[in-house]
Amino acid sequence: MITLEGVTKHYGEEATIGPISVELPAGGITALVGPNGAGKSTILTMIGRLLQVDEGRIEVAGQDIINTPSKAVARILSILRQENHFITRLTVRQLVGFGRFPYSKGRLTQEDEHHISEAIDFLNLGPLENRYLDQLSGGQRQRAYVAMVLAQNTDYVLLDEPLNNLDMQHSVQMMKQLRRAADELGRTVVIVLHDINFAARYADWILALNDGQVTEFGPPAEIITNEVLTRVFNTPVSVIDGPESRLAVYY
Amino acid sequence: MSELSIPAVTPAPFTGYPRRGTTPELTAAGPVADPVARAGGMGTGRPAAVGPARTTPPGRKTPPGRTTPPGGPARTTPSPRHSGPFGSRRAKVRYLALVGGLVVAAALFTLGNLAYDNPMEFGSRGFWLIAQMRVESIVVMLVVAACQAFATVSFQTATNNRIITPSIMGFESLFVLVQTAAVFFFGVAGVTMVVGVGQFFLQAGLMVAFAVLLYSWLLSGRFGNMHIMLLVGVVLGGGMGALSTFMQRVLDPNEFDVLTARLFGNISNAQGEYLPYAIPIVLVCAGLLWSRAHRLNVLALGRDATNNLGLNHRRETMIVLTLVSILMAMTTSLVGPMTFLGFLVATLAYQFTDTYDHRLVLPVSFLIGYTVLSGAYFVLRNIFYAAGAVTIIIELVGGLVFLIVILRKGRL
Numbered sequence: 001m002i003t004l005e006g007v008t009k010h011y012g013e014e015a016t017i018g019p020i021s022v023e024l025p026a027g028g029i030t031a032l033v034g035p036n037g038a039g040k041s042t043i044l045t046m047i048g049r050l051l052q053v054d055e056g057r058i059e060v061a062g063q064d065i066i067n068t069p070s071k072a073v074a075r076i077l078s079i080l081r082q083e084n085h086f087i088t089r090l091t092v093r094q095l096v097g098f099g100r101f102p103y104s105k106g107r108l109t110q111e112d113e114h115h116i117s118e119a120i121d122f123l124n125l126g127p128l129e130n131r132y133l134d135q136l137s138g139g140q141r142q143r144a145y146v147a148m149v150l151a152q153n154t155d156y157v158l159l160d161e162p163l164n165n166l167d168m169q170h171s172v173q174m175m176k177q178l179r180r181a182a183d184e185l186g187r188t189v190v191i192v193l194h195d196i197n198f199a200a201r202y203a204d205w206i207l208a209l210n211d212g213q214v215t216e217f218g219p220p221a222e223i224i225t226n227e228v229l230t231r232v233f234n235t236p237v238s239v240i241d242g243p244e245s246r247l248a249v250y251y
Numbered sequence: 252m253s254e255l256s257i258p259a260v261t262p263a264p265f266t267g268y269p270r271r272g273t274t275p276e277l278t279a280a281g282p283v284a285d286p287v288a289r290a291g292g293m294g295t296g297r298p299a300a301v302g303p304a305r306t307t308p309p310g311r312k313t314p315p316g317r318t319t320p321p322g323g324p325a326r327t328t329p330s331p332r333h334s335g336p337f338g339s340r341r342a343k344v345r346y347l348a349l350v351g352g353l354v355v356a357a358a359l360f361t362l363g364n365l366a367y368d369n370p371m372e373f374g375s376r377g378f379w380l381i382a383q384m385r386v387e388s389i390v391v392m393l394v395v396a397a398c399q400a401f402a403t404v405s406f407q408t409a410t411n412n413r414i415i416t417p418s419i420m421g422f423e424s425l426f427v428l429v430q431t432a433a434v435f436f437f438g439v440a441g442v443t444m445v446v447g448v449g450q451f452f453l454q455a456g457l458m459v460a461f462a463v464l465l466y467s468w469l470l471s472g473r474f475g476n477m478h479i480m481l482l483v484g485v486v487l488g489g490g491m492g493a494l495s496t497f498m499q500r501v502l503d504p505n506e507f508d509v510l511t512a513r514l515f516g517n518i519s520n521a522q523g524e525y526l527p528y529a530i531p532i533v534l535v536c537a538g539l540l541w542s543r544a545h546r547l548n549v550l551a552l553g554r555d556a557t558n559n560l561g562l563n564h565r566r567e568t569m570i571v572l573t574l575v576s577i578l579m580a581m582t583t584s585l586v587g588p589m590t591f592l593g594f595l596v597a598t599l600a601y602q603f604t605d606t607y608d609h610r611l612v613l614p615v616s617f618l619i620g621y622t623v624l625s626g627a628y629f630v631l632r633n634i635f636y637a638a639g640a641v642t643i644i645i646e647l648v649g650g651l652v653f654l655i656v657i658l659r660k661g662r663l
Contacts, residue, residue, distance in 0.1 A: 048559065049558065050554075050555050050558050050559065069561075070558065070561045070562065070563055071561040071562075072561075073561065074559065074560055074561025075561075078559055079555075079559050080559075081555045081556075084553075084556070085553070086551065086552050086553065086556075087407075087408075087411055087412070087413050087551055087553075088548075088551045088552070088607035089605070089607065089662075090607055091338050093332075093334045094334055094336070094338075094607060096334075097334040098548075098549065098552060098556070098560065099560075101545075101549055101560040101561070101562075102560055102561045105545060106544075106545025106546070106548060106549070107545070108334055113332065113333060113334060116332075116334055117332050129332070130338060130339065132338060149559075152559075152560075
C-alpha cells in the first residue's frame with residue numbers, strides 16, 4: 001500500500017501541487033490520469049523519491065520513503081522516468097543487469113543472472129538481449145527499460161508515461177505486459193497515463209488529478225463517466241460502451 | 252568451435268535456464284503451469300526463495316547439466332545467457348589484444364626513453380647511471396597519465412558528458428594565474444618562488460579548495476544543477492584566464508619568456524622533490540575511484556536511474572568530483588596544463604574498449620595516456636631535440652588520431 005499524507009510540492013510562488021492525501025492499494029494497476037500540469041508526474045516521482053517532498057509524508061509498504069535509506073527503498077520500489085538517455089552504450093542485457101544493482105552492487109551472481117533472464121523473457125526481449133540500445137526501435141527500447149525495473153524485483157513499480165511515443169501496437173503490448181506483471185508476478189504497478197481509454201481498459205484503480213488536487217479515486221467503473229471525465233479534463237467527454245471496456249470519446 | 256568451448260569453461264552454473272529457444276507464449280504460460288516456482292523466481296524472489304524454486308521446476312523438461320534445450324525450437328547458438336561488460340566475444344578478444352598492444356608499446360617507449368641515444372656502452376656502469384637519471388621523467392609520466400586518465404574518465408561519468416574535461420572547472424586557469432601573478436609581482440625571481448614542496452601543496456590545495464567550493468555551492472541546495480556548475484566553472488576559468496592575459500601583456504619580454512616556458516605542459520618542468528608526496532596521493536585517489544568503479548557505472552546512467560537503484564546521486568557525484576579535483580591539482584601542479592591529453596585519452600579509451608564498465612575503461616585509458624605521453628616525449632627528445640613541449644606533439648598527432656577514430660566510427 002502506498003500512503004500519501006498531505007504531500008505538497010511547490011513550484012515557485014504560484015504553482016503548487018497538493019496537499020494530497022490518498023491511499024493507493026497494493027496489487028493491481030493504478031493509473032494516474034489528468035490534464036497537463038495536474039501533477040501526475042510530480043506525485044509519481046515524489047513517491048519514487050526522485051523529487052523532494054516539500055511537506056507531508058509518503059509511505060510505501062509501511063516504510064517512510066523519505067527517511068528510509070535509499071538503498072533499502074531500492075528493494076521496495078522501482079521507478080522509470082519518461083526520458084531515458086544514457087551516455088554509455090549498453091546492450092539490452094547489460095541494461096537489465098543494472099536493475100540488479102540494489103542486490104549485487106555490480107557483481108552479478110547466478111541468482112542475478114536468473115532474474116535478468118526472467119525479466120528479459122517476460123518482455124519478450126530474448127532475441128534482442130545482446131543488441132545495443134541504439135540499435136533498437138523506440139518500442140523495443142521502452143520494453144528494455146521496463147525490463148530493467150522489473151529485474152529490480154520490487155513489489156512496487158512506478159512508471160511515468162511508458163506509452164509515450166509508442167504506436168498503437170506497442171502501446172497495447174506494453175499494457176498487456178504490465179497487466180501480466182501485476183497479475184502473474186503480483187507487482188503493484190503505478191503508472192501515469194495520458195490516454196484515458198488505456199486506463200479504462202487495463203487499470204484496476206484510477207486516480208484522477210486536476211490542478212494539483214485529487215479529484216477522483218476509484219475503480220474505472222466509477223471514473224469513466226461523462227460527468228467525472230468532463231470535470232477532470234476540463235473538456236466535454238462522452239462515454240460509450242466499447243467491446244471490452246467503456247470508451248471516452250472527446251474528439 | 253568457440254561455441255562449444257563455452258559450456259566447457261562454465262559447466263554447471265548457466266544450465267538452469269536454457270530458455271533461449273522457448274517462444275514467448277511458452278514463457279507466458281509458465282506461471283500458469285507452475286505458479287509456485289514462478290512466484291519464487293520472480294514475484295517475491297527474495298534471495299532465499301529463489302535457489303530451490305529455480306532448480307526444480309517440474310514444468311521444465313531440461314535435465315540439469317544439459318546446455319541445449321532438447322525440445323525447444325532449434326536456435327543455432329545455445330550459449331549460456333550471461334551478462335558481461337562486453338557486447339560480444341569479439342569485443343572481449345579485441346579488448347585483450349588492445350591491452351596487450353598497449354603494454355608492448357608502453358614498454359617499448361619506456362625502453363626507448365631510458366636507453367636510446369645513451370652515449371655509454373650498454374651494460375656499463377655509465378649506461379645505468381644515465382638511465383637512472385631518466386627514470387624520474389618516466390615516473391612523472393606515469394603519475395601524469397594516471398591523473399589525467401582517471402580524472403577525465405570519472406569526471407565525464409559524474410557530469411554525464413563525454414565531451415568535456417575537468418580542466419573546464421578552472422584548474423588550469425588557476426595554475427596559469429598563480430604562475431603569472433608570481434612573475435608579475437616578483438619578476439623572474441617569482442618563478443623560483445612558486446617552486447618548492449610547500450608551494451606545491453599550497454597551489455594544489457588552492458585548486459582543490461576552489462573546485463570543492465564550487466561543487467558544494469552549486470551542486471547542492473538551491474541550485475543542485477550540474478549544468479549551472481559547469482557554466483560557472485567555465486566563466487570563472489575564463490575570468491582567471493583574462494586576468495592572466497592582462498598581466499602577461501604588461502610583463503617585459505624576458506619575464507614573459509621565462510613564464511611561457513612554465514605554462515606549457517612539460518615533463519621536464521616537474522620537480523623530483525614533489526614526487527614522494529604526489530605519488531601516494533595519486534595512488535590513494537586513483538585507488539578510491541577504482542574501488543568505486545561499479546558505482547561509477549551506475550552514475551553514468553544519470554541522476555534518476557542512479558537514485559532509483561539506491562545510490563545517492565549527489566553524494567556520489569561530490570565524492571567523485573572531489574577525487575577528480577585532487578588528481579587534477581596534482582598533475583597540473585606537477586607539469587602544468589595538459590588540457591587535451593585527458594580528453595584524448597578518455598575518448599580513445601571509450602572508442603577502443605566499447606564497454607560501460609569502468610573497471611575496463613580506466614586501465615585502458617591509463618595505458619593509452621602513458622603510451623601517448625611517453626611516445627610524444629620520445630619523439631620530442633630524439634627527433635626535435637627537446638625543442639618544444641610534449642603537449643604540442645600530443646595535440647598535433649593525438650588530435651589527428653582522435654579525428655580519424657571519431658570520424659570512422661561516427662559516434663562518441
